[in-house]
Amino acid sequence: MISYPTRRGLAIPTCEVDLPPTHLNWENPNHLNNHHLEFSRRMFSHSMMLQTLRDLEFMQEMLPMDIHNMGKHNLHTIYGPPALPTPRQVMDRITDAWDTDERLHISNGRTYEYKPITHALYKQLKREYWQAK
Amino acid sequence: MTEKHTNDPNKKREGPRLSFEFEGTRFELRPDNSHVYLHEEDRYDHIFFKHEADWYRMFRAQMANFDSIAEFMEINGYPVHVQDAPMQQDFEAYHKAYGWDPLPELEPITPRREKQIQFGMYILDHVQSVEDLWA
Numbered sequence: 682m683i684s685y686p687t688r689r690g691l692a693i694p695t696c697e698v699d700l701p702p703t704h705l706n707w708e709n710p711n712h713l714n715n716h717h718l719e720f721s722r723r724m725f726s727h728s729m730m731l732q733t734l735r736d737l738e739f740m741q742e743m744l745p746m747d748i749h750n751m752g753k754h755n756l757h758t759i760y761g762p763p764a765l766p767t768p769r770q771v772m773d774r775i776t777d778a779w780d781t782d783e784r785l786h787i788s789n790g791r792t793y794e795y796k797p798i799t800h801a802l803y804k805q806l807k808r809e810y811w812q813a814k
Numbered sequence: 815m816t817e818k819h820t821n822d823p824n825k826k827r828e829g830p831r832l833s834f835e836f837e838g839t840r841f842e843l844r845p846d847n848s849h850v851y852l853h854e855e856d857r858y859d860h861i862f863f864k865h866e867a868d869w870y871r872m873f874r875a876q877m878a879n880f881d882s883i884a885e886f887m888e889i890n891g892y893p894v895h896v897q898d899a900p901m902q903q904d905f906e907a908y909h910k911a912y913g914w915d916p917l918p919e920l921e922p923i924t925p926r927r928e929k930q931i932q933f934g935m936y937i938l939d940h941v942q943s944v945e946d947l948w949a
Binding site: 796797799800801802804805808 | 850852856881884885888889894896
């Protein structure tokens with residue numbers, strides 16, 4: 682299994698990688714589910730910076746289930762987790778998100794909800810970045 | 815339909831609130847009576863809230879989970895003020911509660927340095943403008 686490709690430390694969008702064709706309907710929301718470009722969950726839960734990067738709105742995509750995680754030949758069986766980005770790369774991405782008012786897309790049990798990146802959170806992330814550096 | 819699920823527009827919707835108890839008194843933090851102040855220097859971060867007629871400050875050092883509370887308050891529409899440095903009253907309130915920083919240690923004054931200081935004092939006392947230097 683090869684690791685998921687990255688660009689400047691961050692996982693690239695799924696449209697840029699080779700995936701099998703889907704047999705499901707893209708227009709039916711019941712056939713899609715949420716994919717985090719930065720996987721796996723366990724790898725990205727070690728620090729608040731990594732978790733925030735994973736939760737960013739544009740670091741997630743809706744994919745047909747058969748391409749994403751159902752069946753034998755899907756994204757998670759073809760590709761292993763991407764390499765972890767450096768603290769600088771993570772903080773640069775988060776700062777971009779902060780500057781452009783990008784939101785966090787967070788699972789709330791069964792559904793997802795959007796939350797803003799608050800001043801308090803951004804301050805914590807900066808503190809963690811300086812400690813990691 | 816229970817009261818919880820009524821959608822009556824005349825009924826005033828209760829906003830988010832936080833509360834805590836201190837020495838038998840219950841303090842309630844609502845968006846209309848509390849503000850969050852965040853500063854460049856973490857130790858001055860505080861929540862400024864009103865109880866009855868008085869305003870109180872609760873600094874970061876008094877709460878283990880200040881960041882989570884501040885985040886909750888920001889998401890739920892409490893006023894948040896982000897400042898580079900604390901205001902004079904906040905600065906004094908913090909240092910009255912937690913003590914003033916010790917003064918930096920100065921190097922001992924040598925005889926040579928003493929002469930330089932005397933010369934500087936003389937200049938300050940006798941020279942009013944640049945022209946006086948040439949008089």
